[in-house]
Amino acid sequence: MSEETFAASWDKSKKISANLEKNPTKYTCLTGDRPTGHLHIGHYFGSIQERVRLQNLGVKTYLLIADLQVITDRQNTENVQEYVYSNVLDYLSCGIDPEKTVIFAHSAIPALNELFIPFLSLVSESELHRNPTVKAEFEASGRTLSALLLTYPIHQAADILFCKSNIVPVGRDQLPHIEITRTLARRFNERYSFIFPEPHGLLTNSPLIPGLDGRKMSKSYNNSIQLSFTEAETENIIKKAKSDSERKITFNPEKRPEISALLTTAALTSGRTEEDIAAEIADAGAGALKQFVSKNVNEYFAPIRQKRAELANDKSFISDIIEEGCKKANDIAVQTLEEVKSAMGLKY
Ligand code: TRP
Numbered sequence: 001m002s003e004e005t006f007a008a009s010w011d012k013s014k015k016i017s018a019n020l021e022k023n024p025t026k027y028t029c030l031t032g033d034r035p036t037g038h039l040h041i042g043h044y045f046g047s048i049q050e051r052v053r054l055q056n057l058g059v060k061t062y063l064l065i066a067d068l069q070v071i072t073d074r075q076n077t078e079n080v081q082e083y084v085y086s087n088v089l090d091y092l093s094c095g096i097d098p099e100k101t102v103i104f105a106h107s108a109i110p111a112l113n114e115l116f117i118p119f120l121s122l123v124s125e126s127e128l129h130r131n132p133t134v135k136a137e138f139e140a141s142g143r144t145l146s147a148l149l150l151t152y153p154i155h156q157a158a159d160i161l162f163c164k165s166n167i168v169p170v171g172r173d174q175l176p177h178i179e180i181t182r183t184l185a186r187r188f189n190e191r192y193s194f195i196f197p198e199p200h201g202l203l204t205n206s207p208l209i210p211g212l213d214g215r216k217m218s219k220s221y222n223n224s225i226q227l228s229f230t231e232a233e234t235e236n237i238i239k240k241a242k243s244d245s246e247r248k249i250t251f252n253p254e255k256r257p258e259i260s261a262l263l264t265t266a267a268l269t270s271g272r273t274e275e276d277i278a279a280e281i282a283d284a285g286a287g288a289l290k291q292f293v294s295k296n297v298n299e300y301f302a303p304i305r306q307k308r309a310e311l312a313n314d315k316s317f318i319s320d321i322i323e324e325g326c327k328k329a330n331d332i333a334v335q336t337l338e339e340v341k342s343a344m345g346l347k348y
Helices: 003-022 041-057 067-072 080-093 110-120 125-130 132-141 147-161 172-191 231-239 257-270 274-312 315-343
Strands: 028-033 060-065 101-105 167-170 200-203
Touching: 003 041, 003 172, 003 200, 028 041, 028 147, 041 060, 041 080, 041 167, 041 257, 060 080, 060 315, 067 080, 067 147, 080 101, 080 274, 080 315, 101 315, 110 147, 110 172, 110 315, 125 132, 125 147, 132 147, 132 172, 147 172, 167 172, 172 200, 231 274, 257 274, 274 315
Parallel strands: 028 060, 028 167, 060 101, 167 200
Antiparallel strands: none
16 A cells, blocks of 8 residues: 555544534444454553544444354364354453444355355455455465455455444454455445445554564464453463563663563553663662562452353353344345345336
8 A cells, every 4th residue: 555545544433433423323333353363451451442532423234243254264164163263252351331332243144145245346456455364364374365365455455344333443454355345335335226335544653562572463473462361371471572682671672672561551551651761670680670560460350361261151141242233233234235235127
């Protein structure tokens, strides 16, 4: 994506952000996660907090568990069920309210998936091959390009458009998908009749919280603090985090990524700045810093984890929430598909 397009998206996103607070009911928001692992504190600061904020502003919000997207770049659905339950527990304990947010899995919504077929006709193969996110994910997967990986931006457009959502909170890397969704909506509306809004990405200022080793937080690097960790597990992973040979603690993400990642984690959970914390710990070294990080992470997440433990006692409660959400999403999807079929003259 060019800097120019990015600047335009950023500009639009800022305008929407300002308007959201005044006219929340004009907006429908869809966000989603692939259930490929347990959620960690990066998800919390990066996206969950923003979802809770939008929900509480009164924006109609949909939270998608993108279970069919798990098989875009892997060959099986191992552990998906476990991750779905775990992720929903995390959402609820972090403040997602199922009365305000529709939590659903797209595998349970046939009409959403059916939209994929007419949408496939609106995009060319070369447009898909040019999509930078598809390219990057294909290269990272080390496999041959599956038809689902190539076309998943179109499936994702069905996720966004089935509920006529007009805002999608995203990171910069997902912007190409929003562009394709807009193109699809426009082409459908021009070719048949006006049904779909052209959604905008809502770019947030949420900090990108690095993993404990300074690299991107990722399950495969074992460098993330999961929301579902106990206090002891949290202390343990922080204790094992790499530091460097310099004793004095300073904040320098370029030269000292590991120490700086610990400082950022401490800053987010204590409400202080990295520099301030570094100055306080200074010559006490990495051991003292790690204790500080553990204490603050555990304190910050204590109420969330307590709620999580209470909710985890009742597995049927979580499945009821998912079932309810799927029912609501299904009603909307059926309605949209009916409109689409009418517009296309496919009613007999
Ligand atoms: N691709 C997103 C991810 O990897 C998940 C997702 C699926 C999504 N469908 C979506 C996000 C629709 C936003 C809108 O995290």
